[in-house]
Amino acid sequence: MEKSPTFADRYQSVLVPIIFEPWARELIRRADPKAGEDILDLACGTGVVTRQVAKLAPRFGSLTGADHSAEMLEVARTVAIQAGLDATWVECDAAELPFEDDCFDLAFCQQALQFFPDRPAALRELQRVLKPGGRVAFCVQRELDVNPMLRAQAAALDAHVGEEAGAAVRAICSLPDADDLRILFEDAGFQNVEVNSVTLTLCHPDAKAFAEGAMGGMHTGDKLSGVSDRGVERAVKAFLAGLGGYLDGPALRFPHVSNVVTAST
Template identity: 45%
Template sequence: MKANTKWQVSGDAAERYEENLVPVIFIPWAQELLKRAELVAGDAVLDAACGTGIVARMASDRVGPDAKVVGADINAGMLAVARSKSEEEGKLIDWVEADVGNLPFDDASFDAVFCQQGLQFFPDKLIALKEFRRVLKPGGRCVICVARSLEHNPLMNGQIEILTRYIGEDAANAIRAVCGLSDSGMIHDLFTGAGFPEIDIESVTLTLRHPDGKAFVAGNMLSTPAANAISKLLEEKRQELFREFLNTFGSYYDGHALAFPHASHVVHARA
């Protein structure tokens, strides 16, 4: 199965992703997922489509140093950053380059499988969820989040408008894909089709914050698949893009800080 490349970063964008997006976006959502999983010491954990591995790294603190914690992703650059960060933090985590449609793990290997903002990008979502269920132990938990539609997410909505004008439709489509699985009924059907007997889906909105709106929009744009194209713009044009992107936040920007809603469906299912 070919991997979905609609939202993949290259070059040093993985480092910028970790620096700019993880603290503002992915740590708060990781906290939401982890509190639902109710991990205990010794639980075996898989962070699927892990990116730079923030869920795995935070889960490691909960399950202890002797527990099996694995992060899997198709992007070698993301895994390199994940490996470096976990080594800095003194955490023993296995980082595996793998496709979610064909996970290289035995049946019933994990107590919990997490996937943060990844399901919407998988080319065969049902196969991926079947793989999640296969590697879960009986009664194991699958906890994921998937972005709701664009009208609930000013961050993505604003990026689409600006990228379409400055870079092109392909760049905008990479951001549209973030909100490409926003129907909770469709998500429920996928989990049912994958054989999960217990499925709970909750719509959750977090308020994400950054103390410096100008710094955030520049860092955000240069941490996405459009980073290379944006970097090639003349400096004046690039700064204009950043200013216009910041303006799309409207009242969520107070002239210095940003505080904006970010909405997802959070799924907690048992195998």
């Protein structure tokens, strides 16, 4: 009997190509990894940043993905093996990294800092494991008001599933303030902290397919487990209706806005 797709499977198949691959490329462009560098993909999920880095021409010293979710790491390992990628995958808490001091040149983290239970401790740990002169590149979602896709999804879930499901989307946008981010990094000992609002225009050729997949592929997935098929269908229709002018026939084209943080040790 074929295994049902997990949350991590849906995340990888639906969200990674449309949202997380473009952001991974943007972070890599800004960080400009160099040959020989040891690179950490913190809160790596299914490993999209690591895979995008591995496509570059330089031969890196090492590639390491770290995440607290065994389910996400299982998908990361599987996809890496299929791609012939040599990387290390480590299950751990961001606030207790199992690495020696001064062992990475560069660390990436996309759309995860807002979910860390202890953000200051996680950033102090990251500062510890980076070499002197090491660099970081983070992206952190901005508020719902400037992210129409997430705003439409939260409203649809509030109305047709419940406020707990809508809150799972709003949590994605729970650390929107640039000054708060700057203070977090500076207090953890980082230098040359820059925070810039960046907008990527993201596209999917089939808005309905994306809406259906996103409902189970974001942090809302487990909130839909007790909802009837008709209830999920109503939520998807409301999601699409809320997207309004971002629909182009069957396709979806929408702005996705995050703060990008770069800093050094």
